[in-house]
Amino acid sequence: MNNGPQNRTKWRDTLYTVIFEAETPAGKWFDILLILSIIASVIAVMLDSVSSISLQYGTLLNSLEWFFTIGFTIEYLLRLTCVGRPFLYATSFFGIVDLLAIIPTYISLFIPGSQYLLVVRILRILRIFRVLKLVQYMGEARLLMKALRNSSRKIIVFLFTVMTLVIVLGSLMYLIEGAQNGFTSIPRSIYWAIVTLTTVGYGDISPQTNLGQMLAACIMILGYSIIVVPTGIVTVGLSQVSSGKQMRSCKECSAEGHDGDAVFCKYCGAPLKKQEE
Secondary structure (H helix, E strand, O other), rough: OOOHHHHOHHHHHHHHHHHHOOOOOOHHHHHHHHHHHHHHHHHHHHOOOOOOHHHHHHHHHHHHHHHHHHHHHHHHHHHHHHHHHHHHHHHHHHHHHHHHHHHHHHHHHHHOOOOHHHHHHHEEEHHHHHHHHHHHOOHHHHHHHHHHHHHHHHHHEEEEEEEEHHHHHHHHHHHHHHHHHOOOOOOHHHHHHHHHHOOOOOOOOOOOOOHHHHHHHHHHHHHHOOOOOHHHHHHHHHHOOOOOOOEEEOOOOOOOOEOOOEOOOOOOOOOOOOHOO
């Protein structure tokens, strides 16, 4: 008797295709419906935070909240049902996001009393995390996430270099300007260096001496020159991951991003060729 993926029933395979395979017509319609539901639920949460709207339409917004929560709960349970390894999906990033999208509404039922109103409001804000669910339904977003993962080491080196620069430049500005011109400490000077290097320029602190202004000008020019570096890193990564390779998902753990010729899942080891049968 065969075990594992071979024992998957036909309805679970069909359900998996609809929920996780966006390339199929049913999968596309499912994703569109889910995206519209997520957007509508987030808009409802934001409208509920407006006092005038909440007073007038509070009952309607509360009913909509429960409607969306029940719908997302059914979706979450269906996802756990159709994957071969539910625990892996439940503990994945998107599995946790799915849980955060529904659990605050249920928790609010068990926190009665006006003295806990602030806690309930905080829990309601967590529903905004539903917007993160949008990412998993967009092929372009998947490519971007994979490109960021592939470029993570280069980006880390770049951030370390920028951190070193702002520490050195902030310390120099502290020596040049001093406390009398607002640079009261090295951390505050580093804050100024970050604001200047990123070309934000709040203006709450500014150099007063000629030497300090010259250094500030150099930092501004340096900021324009290095701001394109992470863009170039990610662009190269995008060109590599979008070179025509098919994005496939694993039926067992729902992990995505496998190459078209991949035989086994690179996360759980389950065979991928079963998806094509």
